[in-house]
Amino acid sequence: MYNKIETMLQKHLEEAEAYTVADTAPSALRRGEGTLRDYYIFKIDLCASTHFLARREHSTYLRLVHTYLSTVDQITQQFGAESSQVEYAGDGIIAYFPCDTVDAVDVLRAAYYCRYAAMQMKGRHSNFRGYEFNTKIVLHKAELILAKIGPWGGTRVTAIGRGLHFACKMESCVPAGEGRASLDFGKAVGRRFSRFLAGDYEEELVPVIPSTPPPQRTLMKPSGFGLGAALAQPTTVPNSLLAQFQVPPRPRSIADMASVLYDNPTSAVATPALPMERRTKMVRHKVAWGVIQAVECGRMKL
Structure with a gap:
């Protein structure tokens, strides 16, 4: 087995070295080759579902997760997400919206309706009682690599890149029931729809340079x-x-x-x-669900 592993590693390393990042269509990619594309990354997770489902029967897990994942997947595709790029991890979903065909505001609307759908599942079935169906949502814009890699490298194109790591790590800053968007995503939204996002600030220590001359x-x-x-x-x-x-x-x-x-x-x-002082700095955006709801329901005009 040791020799087989050495052979596997060498084979796949040679594939990656032979075909790197190229400017070509995703359909024309060869195994181990990739191309760059701009995407809006949408990530949604159910909060505290592991604790709730730990003592439930497998049929309850299947019923809850199937209803939730299938509904969210269908909503994101209606707003322009690529069906071939959706990823599932437990009760979490990552959907990718191509920037050249989808507006950032539509990604925000998709996030709103996915959150709404999860909330509507509360009490829909007797086995769901006692669960709040709160979600954590992350929105980001980044340049990703579309590549034919991994076990499906011969038949499937997968989105990878540093932007995906950034979006996944940003989830740790999201409280239950809320959503956060990166500064890059906020720039894509633009001023017209800036009310959909609010500033999320953090304090940092900054050195103060004295303005008085030395004695x-x-x-x-x-x-x-x-x-x-x-x-x-x-x-x-x-x-x-x-x-x-x-x-x-x-x-x-x-x-x-x-x-x-x-x-x-x-x-x-x-x-x-040097003396230090505390200053506030906007590090990301909060998604204003109430404003989006008012616009979608017709109670507010932009």
Whole structure:
């Protein structure tokens, strides 16, 4: 088996090296080859479903997941998601909307209706009692690689890339029942539909650069030559400049050397840290479900 694994690794590595990223149609890709495309990434997960389904029968799991996944899949496809790119992981779905044929606002509408469908499942069946059907939704825009790789590499094109990793990690910032969109997705939405998104801010520590000049020391400005002339007139020199000419005493031991480095103003160890202050920064967007609902129901016009 060890030799077989070595053969497999070498074979697939050679495939990936022979065919890299090319500018071609997805249908013309060969195994191990990929092409770049811009996508809107939509990810939705049910919250706390693992705990709810842990003590339920397998038929309950099948009934709940089939109803939920099939409905969400059909909604996303009606709004332009590619049927060949949808991914399922437990009760989570990742759908891909091509940017060249789908508007970002339609992706937001698809997310709204998927969330609405999940909420409508509450109490629809007796086995669903006690479950809230809250969702977590992530929206992102990124350049992905369409590639023929993996076990289906000979027959199927799969979307991969760093943008997918970013979207999956962003889910950890989403509270139950809410949705988050990346800044790139927000730019694609545009100003006209900016009310569909609100700012999501975080605090960060930023160094404050002092605006006041360094303190000055008074010295004697020479007016001629010789030692007497050097004591004739006073002048001011910044402390930082004076520090360059201060020679510390020669250390006699390692302990003395450490003391010199600490006390020497030109040493990196002695450089004082800049004061820090807290500032808020928008890191992503919150999806305004209430605004989208008001527009979809006709109670608000854009």
